[in-house]
Amino acid sequence: MLKTPPGPTVLGIDVIWVGSILIAVAAVAMMFAIYSAVTIRDPMAKRVKALNERREQLKAGIVKDASKRRQSLVRKNQTTEKMKDTLDKLKVLQESQVQFIQQKLAQAGIRKKEYAVAVIFARMVLPIVLGTIAALTVYVFNAFPDWTPIKKLAFFAAALGLGYKGPEIWLKNIIQKRTHKVRKGLPDALDLLVICAEAGLTVDAAFGRVARELGRAYPELGDEFTLTSIELSFLNERRSAFENLAYRVDLEAVRGVVTTMIQTERYGTPLASALRVLSAEFRNERMMRAEEKAARLPAIMTVPLILFILPVLFIVIIGPAGCALMDGFKGHNG
Secondary structure, three states: OOOOOOOOEEOOEEHHHHHHHHHHHHHHHHHHHHHHHHOOOOOOHHHHHHHHHHHHHHHOOOOOOHHHHHHOOOOOOHHHHHHHHHHHHOOOOOHHHHHHHHHHHHHOOOOOOOHHHHHHHHHHHHHHHHHHHHHHHHHHOOOOOOOOHHHHHHHHHHHHHHHHHHHHHHHHHHHHHHHHHHHHHHHHHHHHHHHHHHOOOOHHHHHHHHHHHHOOOOHHHHHHHHHHHHHHHHOOOHHHHHHHHHHHOOOHHHHHHHHHHHHHHHHOOOHHHHHHHHHHHHHHHHHHHHHHHHHHHHHHHHHHHHHHHHHHHHHHHHHHHHHHHHHHHHHHHO
């Protein structure tokens, strides 16, 4: 009975099999890229819908003073109310903790404050769930019989830590990504604000105009500016609208813009000149960050260069010579 000769192998791995898998992955990635390129989505659609709901709430008079708004825990929601009742019974729900999570949710772009109770509830439940699964896996079912007691205990502790810190890490990751996107478009937004101020537009109209112009390029920044424009139109104190902007964005540059806006509203100083100075500072800061990343690039590229590029280069250079030597030895032995 004839046997199929084995294919070429590298370090015991079938090269043809690995190549087939890589080709399949590349084909799927290409199809996804083509689908993403031909599918046009409006990134502002959901945000505009949420902001319109906020506008209707403001029109209906659902506006509270800043201090009262901070004291409000959650909106009426059946699921979150059950979670809240459970946490209250266990005496683990603190208002300061809820306020902190609410601010983090606002910085992540999540407008529903009732999710703060869900995050706190997840931090309490996930360690129990993941810890139980880890204990059953390593102690009851003995899924890893070769592990020492120290490894099993470390796995159990890691599951507990992941359950407790997981929601916080997830929320922090979203905040960092959103803050980076807001920081990227802030200098352009300030330039447009300067143009609008010099054209004679009011502050709320200027914010709305900038939000419309930059909404597609920087959806997160357009979202914040649109909400600020709405609040400037409906809130009793314009200062509260600016403070809410600083409350929702975890960025020192935005706090500087808010401080400038409040001072110009209070003392009547020229808004365009102050914003022009801030825009120049932010652009210089962005250029310095780009130069810093460029300076770190050689050190970052060292590891990929050693692990991936140099071995391939050696194979390309030495491979033909090695094949010729092997053919020569085979011919000599034959």
